[in-house]
Amino acid sequence: MKSHAQVVVIGGGVVGCSVLFHLAKHGWTDVMLLERDELTSGSTWHAAGGMHTINGDPNVAKLQKYTIGLYKEIEELSGQATGVHLTGGVLLAATEARMDWLRGVVAKGRYLGIDLEEISAKEAAELMPLLDPREFVGAVRNKEDGHLDPSGVTHAYAKAARVLGASVERFTKVEDIVRQPDGQWRVITNKGEVIAEHVVNAGGLWAREVGRMVGLELPVLAMEHMYLITEDMPEVAAWNAKTGTEIIHAVDFDGELYLRQERGGMLMGTYEKANKPWSEFQTPWNFGHELLEPDIDRIAPSLEVGFRHFPAFQKTGIKQIINGPFTFAPDGNPLVGPVRGLPGFWVACGVMAGFSQGGGVGLALANWMIHGDPGADIWAMDVARYGDWASMAYTNAKVRENYSRRFSIRFPNEELPAGRKLRTTPIYDQLSAKGAQWGASYGLEVPLWFAPEGVKDEFSWRRSSDFAHVAEEVRGVRERVGLCDISNFAKYSVTGAGAAQWLDRMLACKLPKPGRMTIAPMLKDDGRLIGDFTLANLGDEGWFIAGSGIAEQYHMRWFEKHLPADGSVAITALGVKLCGLSIAGPLARQLLAIVTRTDTSNTAFPFMDIRRTDIGMAPCLVGRVSYTGDLGYEIWVAPEYQRHVFETLMKAGEEFGLGLFGSRALNALRLEKNYGSWAREYRPIYGPLEAGLDRFVAYAKDADFIGKAAATVERKSGGKLRLRAFIVEADDADMIGDEPIWFDGAVRGWVTSGGYAHNSRASVAMGYVPKEIADESDGFEIELLGKRLAARIQPAPLFDANFERLRG
Ligand SMILES: Cc1cc2nc3c(=O)[nH]c(=O)nc-3n(C[C@H](O)[C@H](O)[C@H](O)COP(=O)(O)OP(=O)(O)OC[C@H]3O[C@@H](n4cnc5c(N)ncnc54)[C@H](O)[C@@H]3O)c2cc1C
Numbered sequence: 032m033k034s035h036a037q038v039v040v041i042g043g044g045v046v047g048c049s050v051l052f053h054l055a056k057h058g059w060t061d062v063m064l065l066e067r068d069e070l071t072s073g074s075t076w077h078a079a080g081g082m083h084t085i086n087g088d089p090n091v092a093k094l095q096k097y098t099i100g101l102y103k104e105i106e107e108l109s110g111q112a113t114g115v116h117l118t119g120g121v122l123l124a125a126t127e128a129r130m131d132w133l134r135g136v137v138a139k140g141r142y143l144g145i146d147l148e149e150i151s152a153k154e155a156a157e158l159m160p161l162l163d164p165r166e167f168v169g170a171v172r173n174k175e176d177g178h179l180d181p182s183g184v185t186h187a188y189a190k191a192a193r194v195l196g197a198s199v200e201r202f203t204k205v206e207d208i209v210r211q212p213d214g215q216w217r218v219i220t221n222k223g224e225v226i227a228e229h230v231v232n233a234g235g236l237w238a239r240e241v242g243r244m245v246g247l248e249l250p251v252l253a254m255e256h257m258y259l260i261t262e263d264m265p266e267v268a269a270w271n272a273k274t275g276t277e278i279i280h281a282v283d284f285d286g287e288l289y290l291r292q293e294r295g296g297m298l299m300g301t302y303e304k305a306n307k308p309w310s311e312f313q314t315p316w317n318f319g320h321e322l323l324e325p326d327i328d329r330i331a332p333s334l335e336v337g338f339r340h341f342p343a344f345q346k347t348g349i350k351q352i353i354n355g356p357f358t359f360a361p362d363g364n365p366l367v368g369p370v371r372g373l374p375g376f377w378v379a380c381g382v383m384a385g386f387s388q389g390g391g392v393g394l395a396l397a398n399w400m401i402h403g404d405p406g407a408d409i410w411a412m413d414v415a416r417y418g419d420w421a422s423m424a425y426t427n428a429k430v431r432e433n434y435s436r437r438f439s440i441r442f443p444n445e446e447l448p449a450g451r452k453l454r455t456t457p458i459y460d461q462l463s464a465k466g467a468q469w470g471a472s473y474g475l476e477v478p479l480w481f482a483p484e485g486v487k488d489e490f491s492w493r494r495s496s497d498f499a500h501v502a503e504e505v506r507g508v509r510e511r512v513g514l515c516d517i518s519n520f521a522k523y524s525v526t527g528a529g530a531a532q533w534l535d536r537m538l539a540c541k542l543p544k545p546g547r548m549t550i551a552p553m554l555k556d557d558g559r560l561i562g563d564f565t566l567a568n569l570g571d572e573g574w575f576i577a578g579s580g581i582a583e584q585y586h587m588r589w590f591e592k593h594l595p596a597d598g599s600v601a602i603t604a605l606g607v608k609l610c611g612l613s614i615a616g617p618l619a620r621q622l623l624a625i626v627t628r629t630d631t632s633n634t635a636f637p638f639m640d641i642r643r644t645d646i647g648m649a650p651c652l653v654g655r656v657s658y659t660g661d662l663g664y665e666i667w668v669a670p671e672y673q674r675h676v677f678e679t680l681m682k683a684g685e686e687f688g689l690g691l692f693g694s695r696a697l698n699a700l701r702l703e704k705n706y707g708s709w710a711r712e713y714r715p716i717y718g719p720l721e722a723g724l725d726r727f728v729a730y731a732k733d734a735d736f737i738g739k740a741a742a743t744v745e746r747k748s749g750g751k752l753r754l755r756a757f758i759v760e761a762d763d764a765d766m767i768g769d770e771p772i773w774f775d776g777a778v779r780g781w782v783t784s785g786g787y788a789h790n791s792r793a794s795v796a797m798g799y800v801p802k803e804i805a806d807e808s809d810g811f812e813i814e815l816l817g818k819r820l821a822a823r824i825q826p827a828p829l830f831d832a833n834f835e836r837l838r839g
Pocket of ligand 1: 041043045046047066070073075080204236237241257353354356
């Protein structure tokens with residue numbers, strides 16, 4: 032074994048081997064994989080080997096498509112068979128709600144290049160002869176489904192990596208990982224030590240234990256999972272003989288089952304409701320090539336449905352039941368990327384569909400390590416989407432929920448119950464008493480809307496029980512004044528002698544003068560967005576930044592990576608150590624005037640000013656800015672004062688008809704202003720010009736801000752895309768995001784977010800289209816629930832296009 036390597040990859044499952052292959056393929060060949068046993072000795076060896084392109088997140092779906100396309104390449108390079116059978120498959124719907132969901136999947140497939148086709152239940156039965164068409168209302172055909180040999184694929188990755196110069200050490204267990212004073216990692220194994228610049232944790236079932244070696248508690252948990260294999264079935268033999276093809280894959284969402292042919296019989300797996308975690312606290316190191324005890328009672332309810340939907344199973348015997356553990360993150364997507372605070376330590380774990388996702392995970396991680404960027408939008412699997420709040424108990428609750436809902440529909444207005452009321456703000460109970468309906472964002476409870484007694488969300492693809500009430504909240508803001516808890520924004524404090532100079536390099540905007548704020552895009556080296564913030568200059572006190580709450584860990588990882596080594600700059604994420612309230616609407620100034628002693632007149636306190644002032648008796652930081660696009664203020668206050676400020680405003684607001692509003696009303700308000708939001712309109716695949724944020728980029732400023740050269744090129748070339756707002760001829764449902772945008776009969780773009788702008792009485796969608804068609808007014812359609820709805824570009828905001836309200 033070598034004593035030094037540029038990279039040590041820990042774990043020889045499908046994921047570790049894919050990472051090793053991709054590093055070598057992209058030019059890093061001084062890379063070494065350490066496996067404590069034989070390759071595949073975690074969850075990989077007993078996988079059912081199914082692969083598919085569908086994923087709830089379109090960017091993950093793209094990487095799944097990449098993975099499936101990769102098998103031929105590694106087979107050729109390694110000479111190792113992967114056993115890929117591209118049979119195709121059917122996704123089955125037993126209810127109309129499921130069919131609506133599947134139509135959305137077909138629509139997404141159009142701009143992802145995934146060939147999906149809606150078919151009838153009868154047509155599905157012609158393709159998959161074992162199903163009873165009377166049990167289904169419709170289906171979708173996917174030509175890119177199939178299965179493979181899990182061990183063959185893993186060995187093919189490893190052999191291909193070796194061909195390219197990588198090395199693999201089996202029976203080498205990593206026992207500890209120690210950071211050296213020079214920043215390198217000392218990887219201590221049962222066979223000696225390796226010094227590495229980078230370490231990748233691809234420990235699969237032991238990812239938690241490997242993480243703990245460097246003081247990291249990763250939000251992953253293994254679950255038991257069962258599938259059965261039947262005796263040979265005459266129906267299968269007859270089909271094979273008649274058509275010369277295998278029986279295709281089937282996913283029966285309502286039965287929570289997946290099926291495929293296995294030799295002369297069938298394989299049927301299920302995500303049962305009565306699921307069971309495995310090794311909740313510590314994975315035993317002596318676990319290897321063994322299976323868990325099957326528990327047929329646990330999967331009996333799903334099998335009952337399966338035997339009804341696929342009657343041939345009633346007449347056949349079960350040859351074997353496989354029960355094995357594999358890991359999940361709380362939302363079921365992988366955990367990939369560099370870990371904040373541990374330079375050179377990377378994770379590629381929590382991969383629950385290694386044979387659909389392993390290739391994409393390996394590619395993204397290799398790109399990230401070699402080029403400093405994953406090369407694709409992988410937010411949905413970035414390890415930074417979780418903060419410290421994702422504790423072991425939270426992870427346990429969410430993973431169990433996610434497993435039991437693996438095939439369930441999640442409606443756009445549906446909030447899931449597990450892991451809730453974890454983080455709350457001091458006014459949680461008061462808002463609840465006013466009817467707040469809560470959602471969770473980055474573990475924090477966020478008021479979505481306020482319901483009258485006895486009314487609650489009815490989950491639907493269409494406008495629902497909240498519609499009229501959100502309309503009232505919107506009216507309260509636009510006609511009088513509204514109040515919203517905005518503690519879920521991320522807040523940062525930047526201090527130190529080098530702060531201004533550092534911010535000038537980190538952010539693409541011109542720095543504001545003391546007492547002033549500005550919109551601050553942040554770019555990566557390739558000139559694309561990595562953040563959008565409001566930056567405030569607090570004079571001698573330092574700098575204050577507000578941004579997207581869900582990206583706090585993501586942005587801190589980026590900020591900290593770029594901090595100067597001399598300690599001249601300090602940045603702190605304030606989380607809910609600083610709470611927020613927003614007041615907005617034409618009477619907001621009058622309301623503020625009577626609760627504070629500061630001069631609130633437009634000349635004394637203009638748009639984008641910020642200052643410290645008391646509200647009631649509580650010291651606050653108040654900025655004149657509002658995401659509602661209205662006259663408004665954001666009030667930042669320490670948690671111990673939030674209740675006082677809330678009560679002061681509520682009492683004083685009575686004479687102005689002050690109403691509460693939640694994040695759904697905020698969405699309706701920002702849409703009619705064409706305001707984008709992080710992780711929707713603003714993502715690391717778009718340039719500032721494409722996203723319409725170029726007006727906030729100070730291309731000419733002296734500071735050589737990160738991404739300046741590339742952004743300047745984008746400005747000259749014009750980029751490729753444009754963000755646009757559309758008004759859609761919607762009927763009883765509005766866009767939510769990821770719907771395809773058609774132009775002249777072809778899919779040319781995609782929606783990033785949408786909703787009903789109650790004040791303007793318009794269904795609004797925001798999305799990207801190629802710049803060549805971005806100024807066309809006619810010819811657009813947006814596909815929703817299987818229908819193409821006429822849409823037209825709305826260039827100027829529907830509300831306050833001349834900024835009279837905002838600045839007046
Ligand atoms: C019953 C069942 C059916 C499944 N069906 C499918 C399917 O149809 N399709 C699909 O895509 N996925 C399926 N999966 C999931 C799939 O198995 C996983 O996604 C995949 O195996 C994850 O691979 P991995 O490399 O991340 O982890 P693992 O396979 O667990 O590999 C981790 C490796 O790291 C090694 N290791 C850990 N710690 C150390 C250390 N300290 N030192 C050295 N080596 C170490 C382990 O020995 C192990 O070999 C199934 C899983 C089960 C249990």
